[in-house]
Amino acid sequence: MNIAIDEMIETIRMVQMENLDIRTVTMGISLKDCADSDFDKMNKKVFDKITTHAARLKEVAEEVSREFGIPIINKRISITPIAELLGNATVNQAVELAKTLDKAAHQLSVDFIGGYSALVHKGITKGDQTLLDALPEALTVTERVCSSISVATTRTGINMDAVRQMGNIIKEAAERTKDRNGLACAKLVVFCNPVEDNPFMAGAFHGAGEGEVVINVGVSGPGVVLNALKRYPEADLGQVSDVIKRTAFKITRAGELIGRVVAERLNVPFGIMDLSLAPTNALNDSVAEILEEIGLERVGTHGTIAALALMNDAVKKGGAMASSYVGGLSGAFIPVSEDNGMIKGIVDGALSLSKLEAMTCVCSVGLDMIAISGDASPETIAAMIADEAAIGMINKKTTAVRVIPVPGKAEGEMVEFGGLLGRAPVIGVNAFSSEKLIKRGGRIPAPLQALIN
Numbered sequence: 001m002n003i004a005i006d007e008m009i010e011t012i013r014m015v016q017m018e019n020l021d022i023r024t025v026t027m028g029i030s031l032k033d034c035a036d037s038d039f040d041k042m043n044k045k046v047f048d049k050i051t052t053h054a055a056r057l058k059e060v061a062e063e064v065s066r067e068f069g070i071p072i073i074n075k076r077i078s079i080t081p082i083a084e085l086l087g088n089a090t091v092n093q094a095v096e097l098a099k100t101l102d103k104a105a106h107q108l109s110v111d112f113i114g115g116y117s118a119l120v121h122k123g124i125t126k127g128d129q130t131l132l133d134a135l136p137e138a139l140t141v142t143e144r145v146c147s148s149i150s151v152a153t154t155r156t157g158i159n160m161d162a163v164r165q166m167g168n169i170i171k172e173a174a175e176r177t178k179d180r181n182g183l184a185c186a187k188l189v190v191f192c193n194p195v196e197d198n199p200f201m202a203g204a205f206h207g208a209g210e211g212e213v214v215i216n217v218g219v220s221g222p223g224v225v226l227n228a229l230k231r232y233p234e235a236d237l238g239q240v241s242d243v244i245k246r247t248a249f250k251i252t253r254a255g256e257l258i259g260r261v262v263a264e265r266l267n268v269p270f271g272i273m274d275l276s277l278a279p280t281n282a283l284n285d286s287v288a289e290i291l292e293e294i295g296l297e298r299v300g301t302h303g304t305i306a307a308l309a310l311m312n313d314a315v316k317k318g319g320a321m322a323s324s325y326v327g328g329l330s331g332a333f334i335p336v337s338e339d340n341g342m343i344k345g346i347v348d349g350a351l352s353l354s355k356l357e358a359m360t361c362v363c364s365v366g367l368d369m370i371a372i373s374g375d376a377s378p379e380t381i382a383a384m385i386a387d388e389a390a391i392g393m394i395n396k397k398t399t400a401v402r403v404i405p406v407p408g409k410a411e412g413e414m415v416e417f418g419g420l421l422g423r424a425p426v427i428g429v430n431a432f433s434s435e436k437l438i439k440r441g442g443r444i445p446a447p448l449q450a451l452i453n
Contacts, residue, residue, distance in 0.1 A: 020070065020219075020220075020221050020223065020224050020251065020254065021070065021071040021072070021073050021219075021220055022065075022070060022071065022072040022073065022217060022218070022219050022220075022254075022255055022258050022259075023073050023074060023200070023218045023219060023220035023278050024072075024073065024074040024075070024076050024111075024199050024200060024201075024217070024218045025057070025061045025072055025074075025075055025076070025199075025215060025216075025217055025258070025259065025262050026075075026076040026077065026078055026114075026199035026200075026204055026215070026216045026217070026218070027053065027054050027057050027076070027077050027078070027213065027214070027215055027266075027268070028077075028078045028079075028197070028204075028206040028210055028213065028214045028215075028216060028271065029049065029050055029053050029054065029077060029078070029079050029080075029206060029212075029213050030079075030080050030206055030210065030211070030212050030213065031045075031046055031049060031050075031079050031080040031082075031085060031206075032080055032084075033045075033049075034046045034049055034085060035084075035085050035087070037087065037088070039089055039093050042085060042097075043093075043096065043097055043100050046079075046085070046097065046100060046101070046104075047100050047103065047104050050077060050079065050101070050104045050108075050113075051104050051107055051108060053213050053268075054077055054104075054108050054110065055108070056266060057075055057077070057108065057110060057266065058075045058108060058109050058110060060262055060265045060266055061075050061262055063265075064258060064261050064262050064265065065258075068257070068258060068261070070254060070258055072258065073220075073420075074111040074112070074201075074420075075109075075110045075111060076110055076111055076112045076113070076114065076199065076201060076204065077104075077105065077108070077110055077112075077113045077114070077115075078113075078114045078115050078198075078199070078204035078205050078206045078216075079101070079113065079114070079115035079205065079206050080115060080205070080206050080208075081115055081117040081118055081119055081205050082094075082097060082098075082101075082115060082116050082117060082118075082131060083117065083118035083119070083125070083127045083128045083130070083131040084127065085097075085127070086126075086127035086130045086131060087126070087127055088126070089127070089130055090130070091130055091133045091134045092134075094130050094131055094133075094134035094138065095134045095137050095138050095141065098116055098134070098138035098139075098141070098142050098145050099141065099142060101113050101116060101142070101144075101145050102142035102143055102144055102145050105143075105144040105145070106143075106144065110144070111144065111201075112144050112145075112146050112187075112201045112202070112204075113144055113145055113146065114146040114147075114148065114201050114202060114203065114204035114205055115146075115148075115204065115205040115206060116131070116135075116138060116139075116145050116146065116147040117131075117147055117148045117149065117150075117205045118131045118132060118149050118150070119150040119194075120132075120149060120150060120151060120159055120162040121150045121151055121152050121153045121156045121157075121158075121159050121162070121192075122153075122156040122157075122159060122443075123159070124159075124161070124162060132149070132162075132165055132169060135147060135169050135173065135188070136169055136172040136173040136176055136184070137176070139173050139177075139184035139185075139187050139188060140173065140176040140177055140184050145187065146187045146188075146189075146201045146202035146203075146204070147187060147188045147189075147202065148188075148189045148190075148191055148194060148202060148203040148204070148205055148400075149162070149166060149188075149189075149190050149191065150191045150192070150194045151163050151166060151190055151191065151192065151385065151389060152191075152192035152193070152389035152390075152392065152393050152444075153192065153193050153393065153446075154193060154392075154393050154394075154396045154446065154447065154449055154450050155446055155450045156443075156446055156450075157393065157443050157444045157445045157446040157447075157450075158192070158386060158389045158390065158393060158443065158444040159443055160386065160438070160440070160441055160442055160443060160444060161441045161442065161443075163190075163382050163385050163386050163389065163438070164378075164379075164382050164438050164439070164441060166190050166381075166382060166385055167377075167378035167379060167380075167381040167382030167383075167385065167438065168378040168382075169188075170185055170188065170190075170378070170381050170403065170405065171376075171377075171378045171381060171405060173185050173188060174374070174404060174405045174406065174407055175407055178407035178408065181371075181404070181406050181407075181409070181415045181416070181417060182371075182374075182404045182405060182406045182407055183404075183417060183421075185402070185403065185404040185405070186202070186369065186402070186404060186417060186421050187201075187202050188202060188402065189202045189203045189368075189400045189401065189402040190385050190388075190389075190400060190401045190402075191203060191398065191399075191400045192388065192389040192390075192391075192392030192393055192398065192399045192400070193392050193393070193396070193397060193398045193399070194398060194400075195207070195327065195328060195329060195398055196208065196209055196210055197210065197214075197216050197271055197272050197327045197328055198216075198274065198328045198329055199216040199217060199218040199272075199274050199328055200218050200274065200276065200278065200328065200329065200333075202402065203329075203365070203400060210271075211269060213268045213269075214263075214268060214269050214270070214271035215259060215262055215263040215266065215268055215269070215270055215271055216259075216271040216272050216273075216274065216327070216328065217255050217256070217258065217259030217262075217272070217273050217274065218255075218273075218274040218276060218278065218328060219251055219252065219254065219255030219258075219273065219274070219275075220276075220277065220278040220279075220280070220285075221247070221248070221251040221277060222277045222278070222279050222285050222286055222287050222289070222290060223282070223284050223285040224247055224250075224251055225244055225247050225248070225251075225277065225290050225311075225315075226284055226285075226286070226289055226290050226293055227284070228243050228244070228246075228247040229243055229244070229290065229293045229294065230293060231243075237294075237310060240294055240310065240314075241310055241313070241314040242314075244310075244311055244314035244315060244318065245314040245315075245317050245318035246318060247318065248275065248314065248315045248316075248317075248318030248319045248322070249318040249319065249321055249322045250322075251319070252273055252275060252318070252319040252322035252323050253322045255273055256273050256322065256323045256324075259273060270325070271325065271327065272323075272325045272326060272327030272328055273319070273322075273323040273325060273326055273327070273328075274326075274327060274328025274329055274330055275315055275316060275319035275320075275323075275326060275328075275330040275331070276328065276329050276330055276331050276332060276333055276364060277290075277311075277315060277331075277332045277333065278333045278338075279333065279335065279338055279339040279340075279341075279342075280338060280339075280420065280422075281338060281339075281340055281420075281422045281423075286339045286340050286341035286342070287311075287332050287333065287334055287339055287341065287342070288334075288339050288340075288341025288342045288344070288345055289340075289341040290311060291304060291307045291308060291311065291341075292341065294307045294310065294311065295307065297350075298344070298345050298348055298350035298351070299341055299342060299344075299345040299350065299351055300345040300346075300350035300351030300352065300355050301350050304351075304355065304359060305358055305359055305361070305362055308332065308334075308359055308362055308363050309362040309363075311332060312331050312332045312362060312363045312364075315331070315332060316330060316331070329364040329365050329398055330364070331363045331364030331365065332363045332364065333363075333364065333365060333368060334356065334359055334360070334363060334368060335368040335369035335370075335402075336356070336368070336369055336370045336371070336424050336425075336427075337369040337370075337371065337417055337421055337422040337423055337424035338369055338420065338421065338422045339422075343422075343423070343424065343425060346425045346427065347425055352427075353367075353370070353372075353427050353428075353429070356370065357387060357388065357391070360388060360391055360399055361391055361395060364397070364398055364399075365398055365399060365400045366388050366391075366392075366398075366399040366400035366401055366402075367384065367388055367400070367401045367402065367403055368400070368402050369402055369404070369417075369421065369422075369424065370402070370403045370404070370424065370427060371403075371404050371406050371409070371415050371424040371425065371426045371427065372403050372404065372405050372406070372426065372427050372428070372429055373405070373406070373409065373410050373411050373426055373427070373428050373429060374405050374406045374407040374408050374409050374410070374426075375405075375410075376405045376429045377433075377435070379433065379434050379435040379438040379439070380429050380430070380433075380434060381403065381405060382434070382438045383434035383437060383438055384401055384403065384429075385401045386437075386438070386444075388400065388401045390444070393444075393446070393447060394447055394449065396449055404417075404424075406426055409426045410426060410428075411426055411427060411428030412425065412426060412428075413425070413426045414426070
């Protein structure tokens with residue numbers, strides 16, 4: 001990539017004044033060759049392979065960050081979905097493997113390791129069920145292990161038996177970590193149409209179609225987009241789109257440069273650039289505030305979905321022109337706890353759970369980092385997952401649910417999760433029951449959109 005001097009100067013300004021950062025450099029590692037009928041041998045192979053391939057990940061990422069002057073906030077690892085390795089393993093062994101992953105992450109000083117996962121959108125194998133049964137304890141006794149479960153795709157429909165289980169799993173994980181406001185649930189996401197090269201947590205895993213090892217990059221720039229829009233207060237919406245598009249191009253250029261240099265120095269292939277705008281709790285680093293700069297008095301009011309669709313489309317168009325390999329989720333995240341503007345929208349009564357759900361129709365990825373009242377039933381949580389999965393299935397897009405039923409907390413209370421996970425106001429859920437729907441089980445058939453051959 002040829003980077004002009006004016007691009008360098010502009011990038012420095014974006015870093016120093018507008019919160020531009022590389023949110024994550026994620027190394028994907030295949031563990032397929034670690035499978036072994038002897039659990040102890042498999043456990044050791046997993047640890048050795050991860051710690052060998054990623055031995056220099058943190059060191060090289062920090063070296064490149066200092067050299068180019070662009071912060072790299074997180075160094076992460078994604079792995080082959082662990083359920084594929086479990087075979088005849090017991091639940092206790094599955095928990096032990098989670099501890100091994102956590103130990104590897106601590107030894108490597110990476111922030112998270114994703115891929116304690118299962119793909120059950122059409123059926124549940126013995127290894128899948130073992131992982132599901134182990135999930136609540138595994139997420140409780142580990143610190144850096146993240147999990148994702150695929151329960152639906154456009155091609156297969158929705159596995160409602162898996163959805164029902166996930167409602168119970170999320171509820172149990174919250175109860176097991178009630179002294180930490182249900183924090184285990186912040187490391188667990190339930191997917192429809194998951195992607196194989198997502199660098200973001202908690203949903204990252206190294207897919208079956210990926211190579212042996214790869215570097216994927218997620219760059220974040222809500223603050224940069226927000227500041228760009230503030231320079232054009234009178235622009236019409238077509239011009240607003242163009243401003244966002246040009247800004248996304250610059251952000252992506254910086255991110256791809258960093259990713260390629262890291263990959264080259266680690267002597268592994270560069271995979272993809274994820275274009276997603278990922279907010280933080282930092283001042284002016286909010287997706288919600290971008291939408292308000294476009295023209296909303298408060299995020300959640302009428303027009304929110306239109307503004308979000310405009311922004312998401314412009315980000316994709318600008319980013320796609322700046323990168324040879326766009327992948328991951330590539331949209332706009334709308335997590336509540338990690339976005340001060342979203343928090344304010346809920347506190348002010350402008351943003352509701354229903355509106356957040358509607359917003360997921362036009363962006364990635366779904367109901368993300370939302371604290372709900374602790375008395376929400378497992379069936380209600382499962383029904384929320386089913387609704388979100390239906391949106392993804394029908395619209396042929398990735399959707400997900402990462403909700404935290406906070407034990408002992410009621411609607412309107414504020415809970416702290418700490419660090420990047422931030423804080424969130426507790427949102428109430430619909431008081432009417434979905435229990436009969438969830439207990440029917442079975443599969444919701446794939447829609448006509450699946451018949452594309």
